[in-house]
Amino acid sequence: MANVSLTQDNKLLYLKQFQVLLPDVRSYIRQHIPPYWPELQLLLTATTDEPLGSLATLPLACCVAVGGNPKQAIPVAAAWEMLCLAMRILDDVQDQDRPEGLWAKVGLPRALNFGTAVYTMCYELLAKADWSSELYCIISRKLIQTGLQLSSGQDKDLRGETRSVEDYWQTIEGKNASAFAWACAAGALCGTNDTSLVEACSGYGYHLGLALQLFDDFEGTWETSGLTDLAQGKITLPVIYGCNVAHEQREKLQFLVNSGQIAAYEFQILNILDSINTRDFIIWAALKEREQALASLDPLLQQEGVTALVAYVTAIFTHVEDLLLKP
Numbered sequence: 001m002a003n004v005s006l007t008q009d010n011k012l013l014y015l016k017q018f019q020v021l022l023p024d025v026r027s028y029i030r031q032h033i034p035p036y037w038p039e040l041q042l043l044l045t046a047t048t049d050e051p052l053g054s055l056a057t058l059p060l061a062c063c064v065a066v067g068g069n070p071k072q073a074i075p076v077a078a079a080w081e082m083l084c085l086a087m088r089i090l091d092d093v094q095d096q097d098r099p100e101g102l103w104a105k106v107g108l109p110r111a112l113n114f115g116t117a118v119y120t121m122c123y124e125l126l127a128k129a130d131w132s133s134e135l136y137c138i139i140s141r142k143l144i145q146t147g148l149q150l151s152s153g154q155d156k157d158l159r160g161e162t163r164s165v166e167d168y169w170q171t172i173e174g175k176n177a178s179a180f181a182w183a184c185a186a187g188a189l190c191g192t193n194d195t196s197l198v199e200a201c202s203g204y205g206y207h208l209g210l211a212l213q214l215f216d217d218f219e220g221t222w223e224t225s226g227l228t229d230l231a232q233g234k235i236t237l238p239v240i241y242g243c244n245v246a247h248e249q250r251e252k253l254q255f256l257v258n259s260g261q262i263a264a265y266e267f268q269i270l271n272i273l274d275s276i277n278t279r280d281f282i283i284w285a286a287l288k289e290r291e292q293a294l295a296s297l298d299p300l301l302q303q304e305g306v307t308a309l310v311a312y313v314t315a316i317f318t319h320v321e322d323l324l325l326k327p
Helices: 008-019 022-031 038-043 054-065 070-095 102-106 108-127 133-159 165-189 195-223 237-244 250-258 266-275 278-296 303-315 320-325
Strands: none
Touching (some): 022 054, 022 108, 054 165, 070 102, 070 108, 070 165, 108 133, 133 165, 165 195, 165 237, 195 237, 195 278, 237 250, 237 266, 237 278, 266 278, 278 303
């Protein structure tokens, strides 16, 4: 496992060295927005005119971790930002659970159209990169495969057939982990053609994506400021775990979940989940994914980029103890 000791201060320091390139990522996106579509330009203003989040640093750090120049990975970081935005728009269209979502502002048909356009922008940003034709083909081909995996995972989720922990893992592998694996692998490809190093970055992204999804499910059940997942009738890992693990109230929980009225039974379900320490299980599972993400970095030699990747996956666990101590 990558052995890097980090304090809270140097976690931020290692991330900041890549964040200085984020204005270049924004500029790259801005340059390639279609000039004939002012409405799309307006939609992307939040990305092109505001500071980007730390997600965009992942391809840059992976490029350096394999010995490359992070500037070569700027097109990947830009495409990654567009992919994240497209996924958020399309997910909101399908779930219609966020009143601040684009669908609520422009309507479902236009939101669907915008989401498709933003996804298409990913390929435009890659096509404009100053790379060899071979590198472009490899990275864009991987994105095509990732897009199909994302759609497959989302379809599985929409079918409502995720009832076992194994089903859940397959779903989030497709709809979340595959995207992070692509972003990290594509960034690495900008710095090396060593397959083992690219696979190391891909593995890191894969497990990071799983960890983030686990936290998302945790927050959606216990930490959200708006409607909880249960209030929306969603079946996520906490509920799936409670319905599958052996405990005295499992049959009651299964009855409540299968009633089709999850929202009406929200507090009863939540009490059962709390009684079997479901929070602890979710955090434990996320910590295991962090361990595997860090272990994936073992083949990498460039300390600068590796340390930033360690800092990223470590920073998201900063408040784990606080989450576990909350009633």
